[in-house]
Amino acid sequence: MEITLISLSLTTLLSFMFLKSFLRQTTTTKLNPPPSPWRLPVIGNLHQLSLHPHRALCSLSHRYGPLMILYFGRVPTLVVSSADTALDALKTHDLKFSNRPVTKMVDKLLNSGRDLAFAPYGEYWRQVKSLCALNLFSKKTIQSFGYIREEEITLMMDKLAKASSSSSTVNLSALLTTLTNDVITRVVLGRKYSGEEGGNNSNNIVRRFNELLGTYPLGEFVPSLAWIDWIQGLDKKVEKVNEEIDVFLEKVVQEHEDADQDMSAFVDILLSTQKDKTTPFELDRAGLKILLVELLFAGSATTFTLMEWTMTELLRHPECMKKLRDEILSVSKHNLYVSEKEVEKLNYLNMVIKEVLRLHPSGPLIPRLVSDDVKVNGYDIAAGTRVLINLYAIQRDTATWGPDAEKFRPERHFDSPLDLEGQNFKYFPFGSGRRRCPGDGLALPLVELTLANLVKRFNLRFEGGPKGDNKPDLLEATGLDVCRKFPLIVSPFSATISL
Known part of the structure; x- marks a missing residue:
């Protein structure tokens, strides 16, 4: 009996040693991870990031290559920085890259990702996308909102005209934010709320919401350092924004539930879906609010950021501004306002917007999550790895765009x-694949019509540039959608228009 036990023990021990050796051998010989910068204990590569991660990661990619693994504390993150690697990840392996990471901020601000942008890839996400595509993002629906865009742009033009007549400066960033919020609230909620008590604070909420959504708490990557987030008051900031948003949306939803007549805003469609028990899509009140949060706050930020950067680049390049104005005047000859039909003929405006989206994508880092083990460009990537597609690096790559890739030159899109x-995958400012942003069709008509009327009606002057050249700077704010750090303050002068 003892001999038998000893034999079994020896056999088990030898088998374990052989298996351990085999596993170590297969692990070291078969797995081929991407290159990784040297990292510090505990914090990993966090020290190599800056307030603008897209810029820091772009610099690192120049040294370590277009596909690299960084460790943010305990979290491995794959950084994709070239068109070829993006093609392999987002097209060849689209399904395995179709999830989004649920960060602490997504968890707290978007209820664990129950919205369209961050919901896990699956049936819930497909139902939400279908609902939005059919009732909000379809071409017919977007065209039906034309009168809303025209009315709100007219109101903004009137404000600029008053400032021009009184030789006053205006905060163009604030005007564009208000315009965008008013259009989106009318489309989604049925009316605008900026004129009500506390309504003007909504612009501030939009910015704070997007700043927080783009924040990466230190405790998420290094749990032992979570106390630093507490000292900085991060949780309190999130709670305050959440409370303000919830109070506002509860008031809106209650208003639509108590309405005597049928209303046709998107919130009414959501309420109807919620009440319909025959549909396979189950939408509770919390999920309904989360969808409204995304459409109202994330959608508006992306839109006004694009307009803000476009006007910044045009003011920095007066020759482009003149060329655009000449085109607008040649197409829109007989009316004070540019119509949407006339906008369709403005080829140079289209090139200007495409160039701004190349240099200033609203979301320069596209987050994804690897759902299964996968091999990308010959490298092994483990399931659960977070992914950052660096649009900033890809769309400024000199191999694609030439030695002047950093310069604003709309003509390159001719x-x-x-x-x-x-x-x-050399150029995809709205993303690609299953998780491509579906809201560009809603945003671009407003952007194009606003810019066309703004450039036609007014000569804008920016004073006090950082180099004394009366050109606005390019400093970026932090957040998920990268807007200007400082507002665009301009003096409007009525342009001479022969009708």
């Missing part, structure tokens, strides 16, 4: 095959 559909 007769270019690159579009906004996300099929070419």
